Amino acid sequence: MFGKYDLSLHLEEEGIKIEVEGKGKKRIYRRICNGEEVEKHIYAKEGNIVICPVEPVNLPKEGTAEHLLVKLIKPIIIEPDVESTFYVTFPVEIGVFLVDKRDVERIDIFTLTKPKYALYGPPESGVICRWWESDVYGEVPEIKRLFEGVLRVDAKNSYREWVEISKIVFRALDMKVFYNDHAYMHARLNILKKTVGETSFNERKPKNMQPSIDIYEAKGIKKLEKKFVAEWGLK
Amino acid sequence: MNIIATIGEILSQKIEYLGGRSIADIIIFFVIIFVSFIIAKIVRVNVRRSFKEKIPGTTLIAVEKIFYYGIIFIGLVIALPYIGVKLSGLLVAGGILGIVIGFASQTVVSNFISGLFLLIEKPIKIGDGISIGDVSGVVKDIRILSTTIRTWDGIYVRVPNEKVFNSSIQNFVAHAARRFEYKIGIAYKDDADKAIKIIENLLEEHPLILKEPAPQIFVEELGESSVNLTIKIWAPSAHWYSVKTEMLWKIKVALEKEGIEIPFPQRVIWMADKKAS
Numbered sequence: 200m201f202g203k204y205d206l207s208l209h210l211e212e213e214g215i216k217i218e219v220e221g222k223g224k225k226r227i228y229r230r231i232c233n234g235e236e237v238e239k240h241i242y243a244k245e246g247n248i249v250i251c252p253v254e255p256v257n258l259p260k261e262g263t264a265e266h267l268l269v270k271l272i273k274p275i276i277i278e279p280d281v282e283s284t285f286y287v288t289f290p291v292e293i294g295v296f297l298v299d300k301r302d303v304e305r306i307d308i309f310t311l312t313k314p315k316y317a318l319y320g321p322p323e324s325g326v327i328c329r330w331w332e333s334d335v336y337g338e339v340p341e342i343k344r345l346f347e348g349v350l351r352v353d354a355k356n357s358y359r360e361w362v363e364i365s366k367i368v369f370r371a372l373d374m375k376v377f378y379n380d381h382a383y384m385h386a387r388l389n390i391l392k393k394t395v396g397e398t399s400f401n402e403r404k405p406k407n408m409q410p411s412i413d414i415y416e417a418k419g420i421k422k423l424e425k426k427f428v429a430e431w432g433l434k
Numbered sequence: 435m436n437i438i439a440t441i442g443e444i445l446s447q448k449i450e451y452l453g454g455r456s457i458a459d460i461i462i463f464f465v466i467i468f469v470s471f472i473i474a475k476i477v478r479v480n481v482r483r484s485f486k487e488k489i490p491g492t493t494l495i496a497v498e499k500i501f502y503y504g505i506i507f508i509g510l511v512i513a514l515p516y517i518g519v520k521l522s523g524l525l526v527a528g529g530i531l532g533i534v535i536g537f538a539s540q541t542v543v544s545n546f547i548s549g550l551f552l553l554i555e556k557p558i559k560i561g562d563g564i565s566i567g568d569v570s571g572v573v574k575d576i577r578i579l580s581t582t583i584r585t586w587d588g589i590y591v592r593v594p595n596e597k598v599f600n601s602s603i604q605n606f607v608a609h610a611a612r613r614f615e616y617k618i619g620i621a622y623k624d625d626a627d628k629a630i631k632i633i634e635n636l637l638e639e640h641p642l643i644l645k646e647p648a649p650q651i652f653v654e655e656l657g658e659s660s661v662n663l664t665i666k667i668w669a670p671s672a673h674w675y676s677v678k679t680e681m682l683w684k685i686k687v688a689l690e691k692e693g694i695e696i697p698f699p700q701r702v703i704w705m706a707d708k709k710a711s
Contacts, residue, residue: 259641263670268646313639317646318668322609327670330645 252382348382470509619660
């Protein structure tokens with residue numbers, strides 16, 4: 200499903216139906232997913248439709264959260280001064296964009312997942328996060344491609360004691376999503392204290408993958424800081 | 435050397451029709467005024483650049499003007515003695531005028547100072563949903579003398595900053611999340627555990643009811659006519675109201691669908707037996 204298409208397309212996969220119909224300037228975009236149907240008129244002479252995974256914080260209402268909290272079903276314990284790599288999953292939100300040489304316009308964002316949110320930290324200073332529960336895998340896990348993506352985490356325990364982690368918080372603004380037939384991100388977690396971790400993302404494009412359209416860049420938002428300090432606990 | 439001495443002499447010569455001032459005095463007067471204008475302009479630009487992101491537009495213009503005219507005023511105070519204007523007289527007149535203006539503009543100054551403190555303390559921001567005294571709504575603007583609020587009914591209200599500063603302010607969106615609660619009574623014959631499970635499942639389905647902190651559902655009270663359940667729900671502050679208005683009816687429908695009754699107030703009355711009496 201992910202990829203670049205002409206202004207005329209018909210796709211059906213895993214219960215998702217996307218089509219762009221019509222000729223000339225006026226076309227109709229239609230999408231059906233989870234029983235929800237969206238229809239929009241597109242007035243465009245040229246351009247392409249790009250369907251790709253995006254930062255998973257846009258549904259059901261844009262602006263609800265800017266962070267993703269991955270709750271680990273089984274916690275992991277990391278030895279001091281040890282670096283380890285593990286994989287978790289993340290919810291896939293699928294973005295449909297109209298792209299031409301000058302601009303990128305968002306047409307639609309939808310998901311097969313059921314969005315759920317959580318507060319990370321105290322109400323007065325914490326942040327609202329998209330909540331997602333995942334197992335921890337030693338290797339790239341088998342996934343439902345349009346439902347969840349693979350998130351590689353390179354974790355380093357820079358603290359002097361053993362640290363147990365059962366939740367990791369990422370900032371959507373820092374995310375770099377890639378795709379081929381599935382969505383992929385590569386994050387780093389640096390454990391600074393027993394309850395403090397710093398998360399960031401590797402922006403290098405993996406082999407055979409395409410970078411997704413960044414919803415923040417598409418909106419013209421500049422990214423300054425590239426790290427998020429999760430200071431309200433890792434458990 | 436002679437030419438310089440001659441120019442010096444001419445400049446320092448006191449001329450009668452200039453009120454006994456020399457040409458040098460007049461030149462110094464204009465130079466001071468000119469320099470103060472330039473300094474005022476530079477300061478104005480720098481103030482604008484430094485506070486652009488920190489102070490709202492209308493307030494920034496006022497602050498800029500205060501700096502600009504303040505510097506020009508200081509320049510005038512320094513320059514005026516060179517053209518023979520005695521500041522002692524001006525100061526006395528200014529003092530009296532100051533007292534008069536001070537009394538007259540007490541409220542304005544109080545609002546202005548309160549406005550500055552509001553900008554520093556930042557208890558409210560433009561776009562926040564707030565309640566100040568008996569006014570409740572969305573903050574549309576925070577100006578140097580007043581704060582404008584659009585009430586929930588869409589009415590424009592201007593609140594003087596002094597009142598804003600001295601009132602207790604409730605900011606509904608200052609924190610990321612907030613809690614609300616429902617109280618629901620179920621019939622004594624019904625299973626409270628089952629009712630709690632039904633409500634839990636329903637809340638789990640709603641994306642904006644927070645997973646953490648988790649909702650709390652428990653039997654609060656054994657009431658006169660019903661077993662009273664309390665449901666405490668956390669939601670993002672930006673969406674709590676829509677969630678609150680949406681869920682109560684859904685809970686009622688879900689409970690009734692599973693055969694759980696939400697009873698009316700009732701009282702069991704025992705009639706005295708005629709035979710027994």
